[in-house]
Amino acid sequence: MSDKRVSIIMPAYNNGAFIGAAIESVLAQTHAHWELLIVDDASSDDTLAQAEQFQTKDQRIRVFVMAENQGASFCRNYATKKSTGDFIAFLDADDLWAPEKLERQLAFMQAHDLGVSFTAYKQVDLQGNDRGIVILSLTELSAAKQKTNNFIGNLTGMYAVERVGRLMAPEMRKRQDWALWHKAITVSGGPAKGMAETLASYRVSPGSMSSRKWGLIQHNFAFYHQYLGYSWIKSCLWLLVFFAIYFFERPRYIKKTRVPEQTSQLWRVRDRSLVPLGQIANIVANQGVCFIVERSQNHPPMGPRLRRLPKIINQLKINRGLVDLQSTLSIGHCDHAKFTRAIFVNDRYAQGQLKHGFVFRKKHFTGNNAAFKAGTDLFEHD
Secondary structure, three states: OOOOOEEEEEEEOOOOOOHHHHHHHHHOOOOOOEEEEEEEOOOOOOHHHHHHHHHHHOOOEEEEEOOOOOOHHHHHHHHHHHOOOOEEEEOOOOOEEOOOHHHHHHHHHHHHOOOEEEEEEEEEOOOOOEEEEEEOOOOEEOHHHHHHOOOOOOOOOEEEHHHHOOOOOOOOOOOHHHHHHHHHHHHHOOOEEEEEEEEEEEEOOOOOOOOOHHHHHHHHHHHHHHHOOOOHHHHHHHHHHHHHHHHHOHHHHEEEOOOOOOHHHEEEEOOOOOOOHHHOOOOOOOOOOEOOOOOOOOOOOOOHHHHOHHHHHHHOOOOEOOOOOOOOOEEOEOOOOOOOOEOEEOHHHHHOOOOOEEEEOOOOOOOOOHHHHHHHHHHHOO
């Protein structure tokens, strides 16, 4: 499908800190036949200036400007009307695509004769660092299933204009993407299919984690009552179905992965002794346990207490890392959110020749816990 043009819809509002990276991820696509339609929603920062700068360098990029703020749904609909592509895809101005996203997804749609497809995606923080969380895609998604929950990450979805038309999202404050993908699957005449590959990155901000519970209920209710036209009673019943799926089924599609080394957040410890308790940095990650080991070349060989480290790690129910000491940096983590420390040891630990250790530094943390105390006692008394 190298000859097929993909119209990429990008609404933008005060995304000056991120829009450059988002556009660069489009420019890096291995499938080159695309158009990027950016709609600046009356931003007050340099979002528009950055978008226009990219526009002058690449004729595939078109920028539109709203005189006043209209909302993301309006901007997406506006760009969709202006689009000329054979396929429609969406990318918000603070999210990212893998370079092969369009190429692989188009090939997937051709191989399975699809009108709608989507992929898995991962979460990153505001700095673009991997949060160790992947949202898996369903293998197949019917309109009936999509009605129970929104299983398509908007930054991963793509639909064929020939099969679906140029769809307009309903005029709703939130959950327009849920409604749009439900409509796309319905109109396409067949189920959508999901790719197992992780081809996009969703940037998570402190305010984007559904912290406003009442707002979540209101917006989901609007999907059933406003978009589907259900009565109040029927909408409330479907809302119960939504939450049943959300809390009991959706967690199965959330995969916690090994957190990679992020050098921008690392603190290197260089002293010649084991790191004292007061110098151990604290971590808050949804998964994270830990302690840090630091040894210099001249430090005596590790004693029996330190050799017991892998066994202790296993006792703390850490899922991976630290047992395999062959990697340059081994990271251990677990699913226990209350654990707030992490341990990072490089491969020279096994020979007692560890030159330095690494720890993540985070602003917020909870107090000591038994696991942390056990580990620091082990190291301090070795």
